[in-house]
Amino acid sequence: MGQAWNNVQKHRQAKGKFYELMSKADDVIVIHYSCESFYDRPDGSSPRITSIAVRNLESGQTTSFSIHQVAERKGFSAIALEQHYDELEKLMLDEFYNYVRRHASHIWLHWNMRDINYGFPAIAHRYKVLQGEPEEISESKLVDLSRLLIAIYGISYIQHPRLNSLVEKNSITYRDFLDGKGEADAFINKEYVRLHQSTLRKVDVLANIVERTANGSLKTNSSSKDIYGNYFTALIELIKENPVISGVLGLISFVSAVIGIISVFIK
Template sequence: MRIFRSHRLDERQQGIEKLNKLKSNRNKTLVIHYSCESFFNLEGRTPRVTSICVKNRASGESKAFSIHLQAQFKKINLAVASVQDIDLLEKEMLSEFNSYVKKNSPYCWVHWNMRNASYGFEAIANRCRIVGGRTFTIEDDQKFDLSDILGKLYTYNFVEHQPSGQLLNMSHLNAISTKDALTGKDEAEAFENKDYLKLHMSTMRKVEMVDRILNLLEQDNTKIKSKKTEIYGLSFLGVIEIVRSSPLLLIIWSIIIFILGAAMEPVIQRFFGTS
């Protein structure tokens, strides 16, 4: 019967299952984030990747891949670098990332909204091909979009999109440092100004932000903006979950059940009691 089914709770269960998988595989989980040039005015071209950062949750260590670092290795001054220089630096950076992925592809890869050809694993793989490097493969069931998991758990209104995007807003709400993290607009400006160090620092900070949000989520200590009626829905089962999740409502519900039970006992005894 439909009264005993809830689309909202089914969706929430999907989020719980993904979160449980990450908990059980913590020692083989990586958190990834990357920065790229603006998506606009590219005339259909895939945005250039400027930096990638990956954090190993078991060791706590982060691995950085960036044009900024490659420029130092190659002794190239980014302030006067040509397009060909930047192509070379991006190719070297992506080749190193490709080698890293091959060693760690069976791991769980936690990311934030990296799920299409404009911004995501596919976009990075396409840039590998465009600059003439080897590409990589990560199976879809090894990718975990933390923003999607939050959406399934708490609805996609878990935090506002404005003014800084959900990742920064979620971090602010949960007192997670956003030092050096740039908004999308600021990242686009940094790219135009060839300020690759800012992009590099922003990427590294955002990996830490995603990791901290995941830690809080695993501890069931995450602050969100969704209301309980949104989280559980207003189905029969949803109302039960709302009551169960609130100690005060659970106490009130228990009192009501006790009172109703006491009131109904004489009636039950009258109709079903022995004569």
């Protein structure tokens, strides 16, 4: 099939995937995490995971895991916290992976958490560095909301950085929201509570975007053509490449032409 028809099919599949998620909302977990900057690391070490937030899409029930919360439970002061980063990060990830084990059958909805720089592989790697054994989440259970929105609304549906731009365009409050650099800087500056609040806020933002997509109120920069593609061109491609359809339509055209000629002589 031609490109136009492929685009139509991709759009339909993406919409189908999205509504499948909504029909199973109680089994969908929205996740976001924050970490140290993964740039400017001359020693090649992996960035430390600093906080993780997970939210049930249906109920809104949110659970969080953070270094500063673990430190508080252990009775460490803010000054002592920095001296025990590895221990605290390991305990935090212990708790997170216990949660993963209890929700292994759920669908995990995320934003660009796809690789070793930033994503599920990065979290698993950090846990291994700290001598932990991460619970594997099946790829079939991972859904990237960022890519899903591109498939639904088109590649140019919003300008980069897409998440920040969606928040602004849809007048979603920026309260507690930090971008990636802001979160990394907050950790350097030991603003642990501020960092944790940003992580929590982002799972709320992602859930908000999902809800607006579901009810058709999400604002984007896409035109109807960006969203739905060129259906007329796709139809022509389908006809050309399907001999049965071509034959039927050819017969209809022939009959119409004959009727037109006969009507001329009748008059």
